[in-house]
Amino acid sequence: MELNVQSLTHRYGDVPVLQDVSLTIASGEILCIVGPSGCGKSTLLRLIGGLERPDVGRILQRGDAPEGCLNPLTYVFQDFALLPWRTVAGNVSLVLEDHGIRGGAADAIINDVLDRTKLRDFRAALPRQLSGGMKQRVAIARALVVDPAVMLLDEPLSALDAQTRDLLMEDLVALWSRQPFTAVYVTHNLAEAVRLGHRIAVLSRRPGQLREVLDVDVPLAERRPGDPRLEALQAQLWQVMKDEAAAADQELLHV
Numbered sequence: 001m002e003l004n005v006q007s008l009t010h011r012y013g014d015v016p017v018l019q020d021v022s023l024t025i026a027s028g029e030i031l032c033i034v035g036p037s038g039c040g041k042s043t044l045l046r047l048i049g050g051l052e053r054p055d056v057g058r059i060l061q062r063g064d065a066p067e068g069c070l071n072p073l074t075y076v077f078q079d080f081a082l083l084p085w086r087t088v089a090g091n092v093s094l095v096l097e098d099h100g101i102r103g104g105a106a107d108a109i110i111n112d113v114l115d116r117t118k119l120r121d122f123r124a125a126l127p128r129q130l131s132g133g134m135k136q137r138v139a140i141a142r143a144l145v146v147d148p149a150v151m152l153l154d155e156p157l158s159a160l161d162a163q164t165r166d167l168l169m170e171d172l173v174a175l176w177s178r179q180p181f182t183a184v185y186v187t188h189n190l191a192e193a194v195r196l197g198h199r200i201a202v203l204s205r206r207p208g209q210l211r212e213v214l215d216v217d218v219p220l221a222e223r224r225p226g227d228p229r230l231e232a233l234q235a236q237l238w239q240v241m242k243d244e245a246a247a248a249d250q251e252l253l254h255v
């Protein structure tokens with residue numbers, strides 16, 4: 001399924017947050033959204049996911065969701081948002097229960113997704129027993145279990161240390177390589193964007209306007225930390241963002 005974001009403009013009270021943002025997210029593509037702090041990245045994701053309605057503009061979903069898709073759009077948040085009293089398998093199964101899928105049919109789907117996210121040995125663990133990286137794997141498994149048409153990820157790795165972030169990025173690439181998914185991935189981390197995005201959309205400071213969309217021509221599976229092609233792209237991104245980030249920083253200081 002392709003997403004077509006058309007001329008989104010949004011404000012909260014007197015504060016304009018997004019200004020005339022248009023984007024297309026192709027089926028099977030990971031689009032990263034970067035931009036200075038407070039420029040409206042999370043707002044854009046919420047509008048795309050239908051959690052809020054834009055003041056102006058619209059989001060069109062084109063094409064069919066995958067066969068077996070239970071929810072066309074699913075979220076992965078920075079803070080994992082797991083139910084602490086449910087096991088790993090229990091957190092992942094919740095949405096299946098909501099759809100009336102139980103017993104053997106549910107087990108087969110859960111086992112598959114736990115295998116794909118390297119969680120099979122942890123199915124009976126509770127969230128409090130897990131590291132941050134494992135908790136986020138559970139959140140990713142919970143998002144994948146509905147076979148979404150599009151995954152919406154809001155700073156999913158920001159709460160994790162650098163090594164864990166790197167492992168999770170490898171896992172996301174492996175997941176995508178095995179079974180490509182469509183994703184919109186918000187991050188303030190440019191290294192993450194060049195590692196995971198097929199394209200990277202750069203927003204200006206608030207109100208966020210689309211400054212540039214860069215293609216990352218290196219195949220996902222070939223991307224490694226320290227790759228000079230990715231570092232050059234990251235430098236190019238920073239060049240686009242630098243003045244905007246500095247201005248956004250000043251705004252925050254003087255509020």
Ligand SMILES: Nc1ncnc2c1ncn2[C@@H]1O[C@H](COP(=O)(O)OP(=O)(O)OP(=O)(O)O)[C@@H](O)[C@H]1O
Binds near residue numbers: 015037039042043
């Ligand atoms: N529900 C809301 N009500 C009022 N203002 C809001 C609401 N949500 C966000 N804002 C404001 O809108 C602006 C954009 O917020 P948003 O979280 O979308 O930006 P962001 O780019 O994701 O920020 P960050 O990089 O800091 O996470 C900010 O000024 C924020 O304070």
